[in-house]
Amino acid sequence: MIDTIIFDFGDIFINLDKQATISGLQKLGLTEWTPELDRLNLLYETGDVSQDEFLAGFQKELPNASVEDILAAWNSILADFPLYRLEFLQMLSKKYRLFLLSNTDAIHIQTFENKSGISFYSDFYQCFEKVYFSFEIGMRKPNAEVFQYVINKHELSPKRTLFVDDKKENTDAAAALGLHVWNLQVGQEDVVDLFDKKLL
Known part of the structure; x- marks a missing residue:
């Protein structure tokens, strides 16, 4: 019996347009996404x-x-956050312990908050017992330590916890620790399909 759900943020609740950032940087003269930029991004996250x-x-x-x-x-990666997903989350929060666990950076979160406005993002954050952003806790998925950190801090039972993420490497890491997982397929599935998946 699942009593806890840990959600990713990007492409689960807020839609992402990853190509927009690549295109934007290319227009500024970037010829390739280098290993150095990759390392910089991970360090910032x-x-x-x-x-x-x-x-x-x-x-x-x-x-x-x-x-x-x-x-x-x-910031052009950040697209829309449909209201129906927030309403779904608010309904879920009445029945389950909910957590947010996102690999993200301070710039993107500040931009999301500025764009969505205080009443929207407050309503969103209030659905969760705790919100975890990688840049604040110094750990990121798919490292096992970040899952263990959330499990230990909130005394969660992995076998009663569902983890929802769009990246397979992240759901694989969570599954290895005994969590139930849903590797959501972006563009084909929506977080509001949760009950149709018979995961709960």
């Missing part, structure tokens, strides 16, 4: 580099782009 260091890393690759241009391209 775990709070190991500051926003200034993160942006400076991109400016090195894009010497003719302003910080504003880089931020605009970086």
Whole structure:
């Protein structure tokens, strides 16, 4: 019997347009997504580099782009957050313990909050017992330690916990720890299909 659900954020609740960021950076002169940029992104997602260091890393690759241009391209990944998903979540929160566990950075969360407005994001966050962003806790999926951290902190039983994420590497890592998982297929499935999946 599932009594707890841990959700990812991007492409589960808020729609993402990953191509928009790549296109935006290419327009600013980026020829390829380098291993260095990948490393920088991961470090920023775990709070190991500051926003200034993160942006400076991109400016090195894009010497003719302003910080504003880089931020605009970086944030273009954030698309819409349909209201029906929030309403579904609010209904779920009356019956289950809910947690949010997202690999994300401070820029994206600040932008989401600014775009959606305080009443919307407050309603969203209030659905969860606790919200965990990788940049705040210094850990990211699919590392087992981040799942263990949430399990231990809230005394969760893995066999009574469902984890929902769109990345298979993340659901595989959670499944290895004994959690039930749903690897949601973006574009084919929606989080509101949860009950149709017979997972609960």
